[in-house]
Amino acid sequence: MGYGTPIRILHSLLALSMLTQLAVGELMDVPEVEDEHEAAMNWIMPAIAHEGEHHAAAAGPVVETLGFEVHEFLGLFIGGLLLARIILALTSVPGAGFRDLLPWLFADGRKKLGEEIKAQMAGWKQAKLAPPEEGETVARMVHGLILLASIAMAITGSILFFGWSQTTPQTEFIEFIAETHELVVGGLEALIGAHILAVIIHQRMGHNIIARIKPGA
Ligand code: HEM
Structure with missing residues (x-):
C-alpha cells in the first residue's frame, strides 16, 4: 500500500526538520x-x-545561545507537523490511519504482527528484509513508535518552552520533564537509526520503497 500525497509531503518536512533538530539538540549549549x-x-x-x-x-x-533558540522554534514547527499528522490519521488518506500505525492496539493487528514475525524472523537474522507486498505490519508499527516518541518529545518540549527558567535554578517538576525529554530522545534516535538502516537494506535489495514515500514519485 502506498502513501497519499499529504503523508509524502509531511514525511519530507518531518525527516528534514527532525534530523536537523536532533543534531542541534546534541550540539547546542543549554x-x-x-x-x-x-x-x-x-x-x-x-x-x-x-x-x-x-x-x-x-x-x-x-x-x-543561537543553538537553543533554533531548537525552541524548530521544536514548535515540528509540533505543528505532528499535529497535522495526527489529524491525517483521522482521515481516509491512504496509509495514514491509526490501525496501521498502532497494530498492537487491535486484535487483527496483533494477529498480523505475530504471523509476520514468524514468517520473516529467519530472513531478519541474515539482515534480509522481505518486500512490503509480503507484509508491512512490523514496519508500520516502527513508524507508529517513531511518531509516538516524537509526540512525547513535542509535549515535554512544549512544557520546557514555557517552564524553563533562565533566571533561577529549575523546579523539580521542570527537572523531571527535562530528564524525560532526554530519556525519550535516546529511544527516538535508536528507532530512527533502525528506520534509516531498514530503508538502506530495502533499497539495496531492489524493493524501491523510496518511491512509496517520495512526493511526486
Ligand atoms: C534520510 C532519512 C529518511 C529516509 C530515507 C526515510 C525513508 C522512508 C521511507 C522509504 C518510508 C516508506 C516506508 C514504506 O515503504 O512503508 C518512510 C516512512 C516513514 N518515515 Fe521515514 N525516512 C527518513 C527519515 C525519517 C525521520 C527522521 C522520521 C521521523 C519523524 C521518519 C518517519 C517516518 C514515518 C512516520 C513513516 C511512515 C509514514 C507516515 O505514516 O507518516 N522518517 N520513511
Missing part, C-alpha cells in the same frame, strides 16, 4: 542557572559538565 551544588560540581569536573553557558544564581538571566 542556558541554565545552576544551584550552588551544581556550580561546585562543574568547577571540580569541567570536562564532564557539558551544558555550558552556566552562571551562578546571583548573576542574573543567562544569555540564550
Whole structure:
C-alpha cells in the first residue's frame, strides 16, 4: 500500500526538520542557572559538565545561545507537523490511519504482527528484509513508535518552552520533564537509526520503497 500525497509531503518536512533538530539538540549549549551544588560540581569536573553557558544564581538571566533558540522554534514547527499528522490519521488518506500505525492496539493487528514475525524472523537474522507486498505490519508499527516518541518529545518540549527558567535554578517538576525529554530522545534516535538502516537494506535489495514515500514519485 502506498502513501497519499499529504503523508509524502509531511514525511519530507518531518525527516528534514527532525534530523536537523536532533543534531542541534546534541550540539547546542543549554542556558541554565545552576544551584550552588551544581556550580561546585562543574568547577571540580569541567570536562564532564557539558551544558555550558552556566552562571551562578546571583548573576542574573543567562544569555540564550543561537543553538537553543533554533531548537525552541524548530521544536514548535515540528509540533505543528505532528499535529497535522495526527489529524491525517483521522482521515481516509491512504496509509495514514491509526490501525496501521498502532497494530498492537487491535486484535487483527496483533494477529498480523505475530504471523509476520514468524514468517520473516529467519530472513531478519541474515539482515534480509522481505518486500512490503509480503507484509508491512512490523514496519508500520516502527513508524507508529517513531511518531509516538516524537509526540512525547513535542509535549515535554512544549512544557520546557514555557517552564524553563533562565533566571533561577529549575523546579523539580521542570527537572523531571527535562530528564524525560532526554530519556525519550535516546529511544527516538535508536528507532530512527533502525528506520534509516531498514530503508538502506530495502533499497539495496531492489524493493524501491523510496518511491512509496517520495512526493511526486
Ligand atoms: C534520510 C532519512 C529518511 C529516509 C530515507 C526515510 C525513508 C522512508 C521511507 C522509504 C518510508 C516508506 C516506508 C514504506 O515503504 O512503508 C518512510 C516512512 C516513514 N518515515 Fe521515514 N525516512 C527518513 C527519515 C525519517 C525521520 C527522521 C522520521 C521521523 C519523524 C521518519 C518517519 C517516518 C514515518 C512516520 C513513516 C511512515 C509514514 C507516515 O505514516 O507518516 N522518517 N520513511
